[in-house]
Amino acid sequence: MSRLTFTRWLQQSPVPLPQDLIQTLQITADCCRDISAAIARGALTGMLGQAGSENIQGEDQKKLDVISNDMLLAAHAQGGHLAGMASEEMDDPFPVTTHANSRYLLLFDPLDGSSNIDINAPVGTIFSVLETTPGSNTAEVTPFLQPGTAQVAAGYAIYGPATQLIITVGHGVDAFTLDPDSGEFLLTTSGMKIPEETQEFAINMSNQRHWEAPVQRYVGELLEGKAGVRGKDFNMRWVAAMVADVHRILTRGGVFLYPLDSKTASKGGKLRLMYEANPMAWLVEQAGGSATTGLVRILDIAPTGLHQRVPVILGARTEVERATSYHA
Numbered sequence: 293m294s295r296l297t298f299t300r301w302l303q304q305s306p307v308p309l310p311q312d313l314i315q316t317l318q319i320t321a322d323c324c325r326d327i328s329a330a331i332a333r334g335a336l337t338g339m340l341g342q343a344g345s346e347n348i349q350g351e352d353q354k355k356l357d358v359i360s361n362d363m364l365l366a367a368h369a370q371g372g373h374l375a376g377m378a379s380e381e382m383d384d385p386f387p388v389t390t391h392a393n394s395r396y397l398l399l400f401d402p403l404d405g406s407s408n409i410d411i412n413a414p415v416g417t418i419f420s421v422l423e424t425t426p427g428s429n430t431a432e433v434t435p436f437l438q439p440g441t442a443q444v445a446a447g448y449a450i451y452g453p454a455t456q457l458i459i460t461v462g463h464g465v466d467a468f469t470l471d472p473d474s475g476e477f478l479l480t481t482s483g484m485k486i487p488e489e490t491q492e493f494a495i496n497m498s499n500q501r502h503w504e505a506p507v508q509r510y511v512g513e514l515l516e517g518k519a520g521v522r523g524k525d526f527n528m529r530w531v532a533a534m535v536a537d538v539h540r541i542l543t544r545g546g547v548f549l550y551p552l553d554s555k556t557a558s559k560g561g562k563l564r565l566m567y568e569a570n571p572m573a574w575l576v577e578q579a580g581g582s583a584t585t586g587l588v589r590i591l592d593i594a595p596t597g598l599h600q601r602v603p604v605i606l607g608a609r610t611e612v613e614r615a616t617s618y619h620a
């Protein structure tokens with residue numbers, strides 16, 4: 293059976309994509325394939341474990357966090373179709389000056405869920421593409437500070453039993469699986485859809501005592517199961533990699549919460565808006581789901597910082613609406 297390659301998919305988008313955007317997404321996909329290979333070899337090449345450094349968020353970096361970041365920077369700096377990049381692992385933006393007319397900005401979490409690396413559990417790469425005016429100063433953060441509604445492409449690669457690439461350019465969500473023989477990403481699901489209702493939720497339950505009242509109430513009702521107000525039993529899953537938890541929701545439904553809690557309140561939450569929450573929120577909305585902070589739609593937030601954090605509730609529309617209504 294012959295399947296559509298990612299390269300062909302880019303070329304036959306319902307609304308034709310500009311060449312620079314096609315190249316940007318192709319280079320990103322090729323780089324994710326190479327990151328997947330680097331991760332697969334990690335234990336053989338001594339690349340597991342800590343790098344011995346901290347990122348701007350004060351988090352310990354894994355060797356593979358740094359390697360994945362460097363691979364994306366190198367691929368795009370050589371490719372030259374971007375105006376600039378920003379990443380979880382870099383304090384400041386990385387301007388690209390080799391291509392004067394470039395107007396695309398790439399923001400990424402080079403390795404999401406990196407605490408899973410050493411236990412051979414799923415991790416991923418999350419990315420978001422924005423557009424700026426050619427010639428804008430991409431050494432500054434200002435061109436990057438655009439709301440999620442301004443994204444022109446968003447996606448992630450998941451490095452699990454299979455390596456997959458999930459993407460939207462604003463016409464639904466499609467999934468590609470890496471064929472290890474040809475090295476090509478081949479279309480395996482077109483038009484991913486999140487069912488409106490679900491019986492599965494994802495949250496780090498160990499933070500329960502730190503949550504605010506609306507989340508206590510929402511999750512409390514889920515835990516009461518059939519005997520409670522919801523009248524049905526719920527199942528819980530937590531992979532501890534947003535990529536994998538969101539992938540499950542895009543594949544078979546569910547709701548994901550990383551809410552505000554008393555441990556992260558001073559920072560605004562745990563997950564980062566620009567390269568975690570925004571791309572995932574757009575993918576989820578494109579698949580028929582919703583994404584809020586509990587108070588506002590994530591995609592409408594006017595960002596104030598590159599590494600800004602936000603509470604995240606996303607997935608099945610009716611569940612997100614219910615959890616959000618408890619915050620009102």
Ligand code: AHG
Pocket residue numbers: 351380401403404405406407496532533534535550562
């Ligand atoms: P990262 O590895 O890029 O720092 O992201 C980890 C994030 C996210 O992927 C996941 O949902 C969450 O942190 C896991 O948090 P807990 O440690 O609270 O489970």
Ligand code: MN
Pocket residue numbers: 401403404405534568
């Ligand atoms: Mn992450």
Ligand code: MN
Pocket residue numbers: 357380401402403404405406
């Ligand atoms: Mn990361």
